Amino acid sequence: MAQTLVLSFAFRMNVRSRVMKNIKEFPEKEIAIYEGALELVAKYGFHGTSMSLLTKEANVSTGTVYHYFSSKDDLMKKMYCYYRSKVEAHVSSQLDGEKEYKQRFYSRWKTLYLYYTQNPRVLQFFEQFINSPYNQERSPHHFTGAYFTFLKEGVDNNYLKPAKPEIYVAMYMGSVIMASKINVFGSILLDEEDRELLINKLWYGMADI
Amino acid sequence: MAQTLVLSFAFRMNVRSRVMKNIKEFPEKEIAIYEGALELVAKYGFHGTSMSLLTKEANVSTGTVYHYFSSKDDLMKKMYCYYRSKVEAHVSSQLDGEKEYKQRFYSRWKTLYLYYTQNPRVLQFFEQFINSPYNQERSPHHFTGAYFTFLKEGVDNNYLKPAKPEIYVAMYMGSVIMASKINVFGSILLDEEDRELLINKLWYGMADI
Amino acid sequence: MAQTLVLSFAFRMNVRSRVMKNIKEFPEKEIAIYEGALELVAKYGFHGTSMSLLTKEANVSTGTVYHYFSSKDDLMKKMYCYYRSKVEAHVSSQLDGEKEYKQRFYSRWKTLYLYYTQNPRVLQFFEQFINSPYNQERSPHHFTGAYFTFLKEGVDNNYLKPAKPEIYVAMYMGSVIMASKINVFGSILLDEEDRELLINKLWYGMADI
C-alpha cells in the first residue's frame, strides 16, 4: 500500500515534469540511435556515418533502426528536430521569470553560446545539417523561428533601432555561432568577461539608446 | 624589332601580373573539374556528388579526374584551396589604393558579401567544406588569415576598442556569412542601404569613437 | 521416450564425429563461395576471378561475399585454409589402422597423388596460391607440417637413411606434385604400375635398407 503510494507519486511527478518542460518521451533505443549518430556525424560527417557503423555505435540491430525510422533521411530529419527541441527547451528553461528585453538579449546569447561550447557535437551536427541537402526548408541557421521572433519583438517595441529584423539576425546569430565555432574548432575560449564585452558591442550597435 | 619589343613587353607584363597577383595557372581540365564539382556540391552536397556525375558535368573521363587528383578527398581539399585563393584574389583586387581603416572596414565586408551573394555556390561549398571532416585544419571560417590580421591591425592601432581580435572576428565574419546565407537560402536581399546600416552598427559597436 | 533416446544418441554421434574428425561446420553460402571460386581460379587464375564473376558462379550477391569475407584477399586466404584442411582430412582418413612405416610411405604418396589427379582444380588453386603474394607465410608446399613430420619420423626411427628431413621433403613432395601436374596439365596418367615404380625408386633411394 505504502509502495503503491510512492509509485503513484513518482508517476505523477514524472508526468508533471514532462508536461511542464513540454518534452516528448522517447523510447530508450531511439535515444541510443540519436546519441550514436551524433557521435558519428561529428567524427565522420554525414557521408561517413553509415548505417552499419551506427548499429555498432548505438548497439542496436539494423532492423531496429528501420523500426524507428523509415530511412536514413528520415532519421537525420528527426534527429535534427530532436536536438533542436532539446536546445530550445534548454534556452527556454534558462529564461524563467526574466522580464526586461535587454536582460533577455544578453541572456539568450550567452545561454546559446554556453550550450554549443559545452555540447560541441550538437553544434557540429547542426552546422552540417543546415548546409546539407537534408535541410529542405533551406533555413540558414538553427533557429528559424524563436530568435527571429525575439529580435523582431525588439524592433517592434523600439528596444532596437528601426531596421529589418534580418539585419539583427545576421549580427546576433552570426556572432553566437561564429564565436562558438571559434571555440569548438580553435580551442579559443571567450571567458565571461569577453562574452560580456561582445554582447555589449552588439547591444551598443543595435539598441535604441 | 619593334614587334619583338612589344612581344617582349607583353611577355614581361604577363609574367609580372601573374607574379603580382600570385595566381597559379591551372590546366584547362583541372578547372573544368573544379567548376563541375562546384555546381554539383551546391546542388547535391558532398555525398551526392558522385564521381560518375562529376565526369558527366565536367565532360572528362574518370581517368582524367584521377590523373589530376589522387582521390575524391584530395579533389575536395584542392578545390577548397582553389576557390579560397580566387575569393582572396578578388577581395584584394578591390582594395587597391584604399587607405583609411574605416573605409577598408566597410569595403571588405561589402566586397565579401557581394561576392558570396553573386556566387552563392562558392558560399555553399565553403560552408559544407568548413563543417565537414575534410576540413582538417579545423578552421572555423573561410578566411583564417586575412580577416583576422585585418581586425587585429584595427585593435593594435586603436581604430577598434581594445579587445581580443577573436571577438571582432566573431562579429564581423559571423555577420557577413550569416547575412549572405540569409540571402542565398532565404532569397531576402539586403539592399545597399541595409548593408550600410548593418556595417554602421558593427562599426558603432566595435570602433573606438 | 525411446524416440528421445534415439535423438539424443544421434545428437551425440553427430557432435562426436565432428569432434573426432575435427571438421568445422561451414555456412552453406560460405561453401558455395569456396566452390565457385575454386572453379574460377582454376579456369581464369586469380586475376581473372573477379567478384562479379564469382557472385554469378556461386549464386550469391556481392554483399553476401563481403558478409563472410572482409576482402578478396581474405577470401583467398580462408579458401586456402578450407581446402588444405579438406585434403588433410582426406589423407588422414585413408591412413586408419595402417601401422608399418614403409606402407604408410607408399600409401601417403598415392593418396595425395590420387586426390590431386581426381581434384585437379584443388591442385591448380594450391599451386597458384603458394606462388602468389597471398601466401604470406611463404610456405613452399602444401603440407609443411604433416608430411615434414612424417618424413622426420622416418629419419628419427631409422626407417630412412640419416639426412636432413628437408632433403626428403624435396624428393617426396616434389615428385608427388610434379607427377600430379604432369597428369593434370599433360593428360599423361601414370597408371597403378607406374606409380608403384616411382615410389619404389623413392623408397630405394631414401630407405635404410
Added chain:
Amino acid sequence: MAQTLVLSFAFRMNVRSRVMKNIKEFPEKEIAIYEGALELVAKYGFHGTSMSLLTKEANVSTGTVYHYFSSKDDLMKKMYCYYRSKVEAHVSSQLDGEKEYKQRFYSRWKTLYLYYTQNPRVLQFFEQFINSPYNQERSPHHFTGAYFTFLKEGVDNNYLKPAKPEIYVAMYMGSVIMASKINVFGSILLDEEDRELLINKLWYGMADI
C-alpha cells in the same frame, strides 16, 4: 689505328660470343622492362604488376612499353621466353666438355638448383607463370623440352632403369624445384654435401646400377 684495331677486335669478340652462346641481343629499354617486371612480379604477383607501376620501376613511358610489346599478355609471354633462354644458356654453358651421363645427371641438377637459389625472383616468376592462365602450352614445369630429352636419353641408353621418362621428370624436376623453393621461401639452404646426398639418392633410385 691501334685504337681501331682494339675496337674492331672487341666488336668481333662480341659478335662471336653472341653467336657462340646463341644469345639474341635485346634493346636496352626492352631489357629494362624485363628486369623491372621481374622485380615487381616477385614482389606483387602478376595481378599486382600494373603497367603504371612497371613504367616507374623500369623508368620508361607507357608508350615505350607498347612500342616493344603489343599487350601485357605479350610482355609476359616474351618475358618468360627471355628468362628461360637465359637459364638455358646458363645451364648449357656449365656443361661444356662433360661427357659421362652420370656426371651430367649430377651437374644439371646442381646447376639449376644454384641458379634458382641465386636468382630467386626468376624462380618465383617461373612458378607464377607456369601456374597461371598465361601458360597456354600447359607445361607443368619450366623446361618442357631440354630436361625431358636428357632423361629420355638416359632411359634409351640404359643409363637409367627402364620406365616412362615422365616418372623421372617427376622425380628429377620435382626435387630440384621443391628444393629451390624450400631455400627461397624457407631460407633453408642445402649445402654442397646435402645437395650431393640428394642427387645420390635420386641416382641410386633411378640409375641402372
Added chain:
DNA sequence: GATGAATGAGCTTTCATTCAT
C-alpha cells in the same frame, strides 16, 4: 519489438591501352 543475413545498385578507384605530340 528486435535481430542480422542477404541483397544489389551504385560507389570510388584502377588499369590496360590509345594517340597526338
Added chain:
DNA sequence: AATGAATGAAAGCTCATTCAT
C-alpha cells in the same frame, strides 16, 4: 623511338534497405 595525358570499361567494395525468424 619516346612521351605521358587521356580514356572508359571493369574492378573491388560499400551501404541503405528488406525480410524471414
